[in-house]
Amino acid sequence: MKKLLIPAIALFLLFFFQHTVLAENGLQKITGSIYAYTDAKTASAKNSFGANAGIIIGQDYIVAVDSLMSAREAQRFIKDIRKISKKPIKFLINTHYHLDHSLGNSEFAKLGAIIIAQENDKENMEKNGAGMLEYAKKNGLSDKDLQGTKVVYPTLTFKERVTLYLGNNKVEVIYPGPSHTSGSVLVYVPQEKVLFTGDILFTNFHPFMGNADIPGWIKVLDQVMAMDVAKIIPGHGPVSGKKDVADLQAYLLVFDRQAKELTAKSQDLKVLVPEMKKALPQRAQLDALIGRNLQMKYLPQGSKPQPKGK
Ligand SMILES: [Zn+2]
Numbered sequence: 259m260k261k262l263l264i265p266a267i268a269l270f271l272l273f274f275f276q277h278t279v280l281a282e283n284g285l286q287k288i289t290g291s292i293y294a295y296t297d298a299k300t301a302s303a304k305n306s307f308g309a310n311a312g313i314i315i316g317q318d319y320i321v322a323v324d325s326l327m328s329a330r331e332a333q334r335f336i337k338d339i340r341k342i343s344k345k346p347i348k349f350l351i352n353t354h355y356h357l358d359h360s361l362g363n364s365e366f367a368k369l370g371a372i373i374i375a376q377e378n379d380k381e382n383m384e385k386n387g388a389g390m391l392e393y394a395k396k397n398g399l400s401d402k403d404l405q406g407t408k409v410v411y412p413t414l415t416f417k418e419r420v421t422l423y424l425g426n427n428k429v430e431v432i433y434p435g436p437s438h439t440s441g442s443v444l445v446y447v448p449q450e451k452v453l454f455t456g457d458i459l460f461t462n463f464h465p466f467m468g469n470a471d472i473p474g475w476i477k478v479l480d481q482v483m484a485m486d487v488a489k490i491i492p493g494h495g496p497v498s499g500k501k502d503v504a505d506l507q508a509y510l511l512v513f514d515r516q517a518k519e520l521t522a523k524s525q526d527l528k529v530l531v532p533e534m535k536k537a538l539p540q541r542a543q544l545d546a547l548i549g550r551n552l553q554m555k556y557l558p559q560g561s562k563p564q565p566k567g568k
Pocket residue numbers: 354356438457466493567568
């Protein structure tokens with residue numbers, strides 16, 4: 259029996275460890291009432307390019323932030339929410355219209371959630387419409403991955419700011435001006451000093467700049483720097499702080515300067531991308547975006563690139 263006991267314990271520990279690791283990949287507690295997905299280690303289309311999403315749990319209801327890239331991904335999110343709370347999900351905020359943050363909207367609409375977005379990004383989403391599904395396919399999602407996924411538009415829009423009162427807490431949805439997209443918003447929980455930035459902040463991921471207003475974005479990052487926040491949930495990457503905001507600002511400045519200089523000399527991506535890499539700070543994920551950003555923002559657009567992305 260003793261011979262069997264050790265392997266049995268080892269097996270149990272292995273199971274326990276794996277189970278714990280899996281659990282850690284679910285929603286992480288950020289503060290008292292806030293949970294989020296953060297820091298995906300490998301970003302692919304199947305895991306919404308590592309997009310983060312999260313929830314704020316109020317006295318009577320839940321506010322969700324972003325819906326990931328497919329019905330299936332949103333179902334994973336809702337399942338993880340239900341492990342934490344059974345309260346109704348009354349609002350879903352789309353931090354912006356990009357597919358990896360909004361193609362799961364249908365699953366929240368089914369639960370009766372009101373979907374909130376800034377008015378510019380509702381328009382952006384409508385302009386892209388069903389093309390978002392085509393784009394998801396081109397980016398590596400199969401019909402099976404996209405089963406049940408449809409484009410569902412926000413049902414409540416605002417211009418500058420909307421505040422949700424959760425009884426014991428409040429959530430401010432703030433439009434700081436054009437940045438990553440023309441309608442990207444910040445989701446601020448002042449009482450807990452937590453800020454969801456959507457893709458206004460990428461940490462350790464190369465940012466997607468294809469639909470961006472770069473000078474506007476740099477200014478918006480200044481606004482974020484001035485806010486009273488302790489923890490920042492970026493659109494992609496780990497829980498962040500103000501240093502990460504400053505780092506992205508520096509990244510955007512270097513990218514813009516180098517891209518202008520280099521594309522004046524060459525329009526060949528095979529030449530440009532390695533040169534850009536030399537100048538840019540190291541980031542672990544999504545470096546394919548360097549070429550795409552150059553193509554969409556700095557090179558003459560012979561064949562019209564897809565206007566949707568991360
Ligand atoms: Zn985005």
